[in-house]
Amino acid sequence: MAEIFEIKPDIFWIGVKDPELRTFDDLFPTEHGTTYNSYLIKGRDKIAVVDTVKGKRGEEYLEKVKQLVDPADIDYFVVNHTEPDHSGSLAFMLKHCPKAKVVSTQAAHTFLGNLIHNPFPSQIVKNGEVIDLGGKRLRFLVVPFLHWPDTMFALLEEDEVIFTCDAFGSHYCGSSIFNDELPDFSADMQFYFDTIMRPFKDKALTAIDKMKNEKIAVICPSHGPVLRSDPWKTVGLYESWCRPEAGDKKIILFYISPHGNTQKMAASVVKGAAAAGVQVDCRHINELTAAAIRDLMEVGDALIFGIPTINRDVPKPMWDVLAYLSTVHLKTNIAAVFGSYGWSGEACRLAEERLKGLNFKLPVPFVRAPFTPRAEALEQCEALGRAIAEEVLKK
Numbered sequence: 348m349a350e351i352f353e354i355k356p357d358i359f360w361i362g363v364k365d366p367e368l369r370t371f372d373d374l375f376p377t378e379h380g381t382t383y384n385s386y387l388i389k390g391r392d393k394i395a396v397v398d399t400v401k402g403k404r405g406e407e408y409l410e411k412v413k414q415l416v417d418p419a420d421i422d423y424f425v426v427n428h429t430e431p432d433h434s435g436s437l438a439f440m441l442k443h444c445p446k447a448k449v450v451s452t453q454a455a456h457t458f459l460g461n462l463i464h465n466p467f468p469s470q471i472v473k474n475g476e477v478i479d480l481g482g483k484r485l486r487f488l489v490v491p492f493l494h495w496p497d498t499m500f501a502l503l504e505e506d507e508v509i510f511t512c513d514a515f516g517s518h519y520c521g522s523s524i525f526n527d528e529l530p531d532f533s534a535d536m537q538f539y540f541d542t543i544m545r546p547f548k549d550k551a552l553t554a555i556d557k558m559k560n561e562k563i564a565v566i567c568p569s570h571g572p573v574l575r576s577d578p579w580k581t582v583g584l585y586e587s588w589c590r591p592e593a594g595d596k597k598i599i600l601f602y603i604s605p606h607g608n609t610q611k612m613a614a615s616v617v618k619g620a621a622a623a624g625v626q627v628d629c630r631h632i633n634e635l636t637a638a639a640i641r642d643l644m645e646v647g648d649a650l651i652f653g654i655p656t657i658n659r660d661v662p663k664p665m666w667d668v669l670a671y672l673s674t675v676h677l678k679t680n681i682a683a684v685f686g687s688y689g690w691s692g693e694a695c696r697l698a699e700e701r702l703k704g705l706n707f708k709l710p711v712p713f714v715r716a717p718f719t720p721r722a723e724a725l726e727q728c729e730a731l732g733r734a735i736a737e738e739v740l741k742k
């Protein structure tokens with residue numbers, strides 16, 4: 348018999364486990380594998396399934412469903428989010444569940460159209476709408492961008508069970524599916540937050556605000572353990588990871604400087620900003636871990652990058668820094684660039700293009716200086732620092 352867990356009377360975990368998975372979506376390491384969680388709810392009158400599983404696991408998943416109900420009796424597939432690890436077996440399941448309607452947000456409906464291509468019976472729901480299964484009412488909380496635009500949570504009001512899709516999930520596959528029956532997986536949960544949810548901290552706080560008015564005894568995410576013991580502890584952790592730190596305004600300056608010229612320019616930028624009343628946390632990127640770089644990015648009221656040209660390009664370690672910008676939740680969209688070069692000097696322009704592509708505002712054009720910066724170039728760097736500080740103080 349395939350593994351099924353009863354979470355509360357007539358609410359079942361019918362997901363599949365993937366303990367050997369070591370890289371999720373070609374992107375993130377999964378040291379402890381993962382699970383694709385799906386849930387079946389038997390109301391007095393209707394049957395609903397919340398999310399499905401990865402497409403490759405469809406057959407096995409169908410067999411699980413058959414252990415509990417006749418698939419032809421399923422009334423609803425609730426799609427909280429359309430990422431293929433949760434919706435991949437939906438089209439397959441619909442063939443076996445002729446009466447089932449797909450319940451989702453409008454955005455998820457559009458995405459499913461682009462994933463499945465064939466028409467499917469559907470019901471689009473808005474925030475606060477309810478589907479009554481008979482003694483079990485499913486109410487939807489629309490929470491866009493956790494972490495795709497399509498996302499919603501589904502709350503079983505009477506049972507106080509909420510299905511939150513990727514939010515509060517972990518890539519963790521253990522012998523049980525319940526958090527109170529497993530070893531500590533908090534590091535996996537934090538890593539999951541860091542890789543998936545971190546760019547959407549403001550959206551997570553909005554979702555948490557919506558949850559706070561609700562009675563919730565169990566959180567059922569779409570990966571990893573079901574949180575039936577102290578679910579609010581996890582909500583509190585998310586809140587602490589998402590809440591911005593208060594404090595004085597500051598500029599973060601990241602630089603690299605094999606021959607020390609860009610470093611000289613950095614010192615002048617720092618001087619100019621300080622004269623305008625804003626401190627600069629000036630850091631050589633080789634002295635920072637990736638985690639420290641990402642943390643610093645999130646606290647900066649402006650970000651400045653000191654970049655020499657190497658082989659007609661931004662040096663690779665600095666490209667890595669620029670790549671991190673899309674993996675964090677930035678407080679600012681103000682940036683500036685400067686750097687030394689020898690003969691062709693492409694780096695500043697390339698970095699500016701990257702920043703503009705991420706919707707940064709660059710109030711001052713980049714300052715570039717050939718080899719050892721002259722006094723005039725250092726003055727330009729001071730002016731750059733001052734202008735960015737003034738921009739920060741305007742906010």
Ligand SMILES: Cc1cc2nc3c(=O)[nH]c(=O)nc-3n(C[C@H](O)[C@H](O)[C@H](O)COP(=O)(O)O)c2cc1C
Nearest residue numbers: 604605606607608609655658659688689690691692
């Ligand atoms: C390996 C190497 C490759 C370089 N390639 C370029 C280049 O393609 N174009 C250019 O303008 N300068 C190039 N330079 C020169 C540097 O940009 C120049 O020395 C600059 O002053 C270095 O800044 P830094 O003192 O902050 O390290 C290169 C330097 C090195 C060491």
